[in-house]
Amino acid sequence: ELKVEQNPLFLSMQEGKNYTIYCNYSTTSDRLYWYRQDPGKSLESLFVLLSNGAVKQEGRLMASLDTKARLSTLHITAAVHDLSATYFCAVRIGDAGNMLTFGGGTRLMVKP
Amino acid sequence: EPEVTQTPSHQVTQMGQEVILRCVPISNHLYFYWYRQILGQKVEFLVSFYNNEISEKSEIFDDQFSVERPDGSNFTLKIRSTKLEDSAMYFCASSPQAGYGYTFGSGTRLTVV
Numbered sequence: 001e002l003k004v005e006q007n008p009l010f011l012s013m014q015e016g017k018n019y020t021i022y023c024n025y026s027t028t029s030d031r032l033y034w035y036r037q038d039p040g041k042s043l044e045s046l047f048v049l050l051s052n053g054a055v056k057q058e059g060r061l062m063a064s065l066d067t068k069a070r071l072s073t074l075h076i077t078a079a080v081h082d083l084s085a086t087y088f089c090a091v092r093i094g095d096a097g098n099m100l101t102f103g104g105g106t107r108l109m110v111k112p
Numbered sequence: 113e114p115e116v117t118q119t120p121s122h123q124v125t126q127m128g129q130e131v132i133l134r135c136v137p138i139s140n141h142l143y144f145y146w147y148r149q150i151l152g153q154k155v156e157f158l159v160s161f162y163n164n165e166i167s168e169k170s171e172i173f174d175d176q177f178s179v180e181r182p183d184g185s186n187f188t189l190k191i192r193s194t195k196l197e198d199s200a201m202y203f204c205a206s207s208p209q210a211g212y213g214y215t216f217g218s219g220t221r222l223t224v225v
Contacts, residue, residue: 031211031212033214035216040221041218041219042203042216042217042218042219043155043203043216045214045215045216048212088154088155090155092211098143098145098160098162098167098168098207098210098211099145099157099160099168099170100147100155100157100211100214101157102154102155102156103154104153104154105154
């Protein structure tokens with residue numbers, strides 16, 4: 001059974017600081033997704049990472065993937081209040097269908 | 113930008129009643145999904161649907177659940193006899209390819225009382 005674990009589960013940080021969210025998964029995967037969710041809202045796609053060493057950046061967020069370590073990171077640079085949300089990673093098992101298995105989420109609060 | 117549309121946004125129902133949650137996927141997408149999220153918890157896969165049949169389902173998706181694409185545009189999730197523990201946010205999603213390019217809808221909050 002695929003397990004996807006995120007840490008930390010909760011992160012409170014000051015504006016301007018940097019931090020990293022980690023996503024570990026337990027079996028081989030060919031795709032890893034990062035989503036953002038605002039309270040009571042839907043899942044907004046941030047990144048999809050397809051191969052070992054993949055790195056993608058959008059604004060203050062940068063995601064990377066190490067398939068050998070089964071680890072993805074979401075790095076936040078110089079956080080701003082608008083980044084406050086819950087961030088989920090999700091993994092698809094290669095050739096095993098279409099379902100995504102989500103991590104437990106990291107609730108990020110950025111304080112002014 | 114194309115959207116996945118879900119209705120209603122909020123549904124309150126009594127335990128034991130049947131509910132139908134509705135979704136209109138993106139028109140050129142071929143794969144359809146339902147996920148749920150119990151309040152404050154992670155998102156869980158329920159079922160995927162392709163070529164007018166279920167392609168995968170999770171353990172959560174038992175005999176009380178069914179899906180249908182009745183008219184080529186709508187995609188529905190039916191819960192036959194709701195239980196308190198079915199209270200959750202239900203998300204519909206669609207994708208143009210298997211396992212890639214998911215777009216999630218805004219969700220239906222189901223409250224079973």
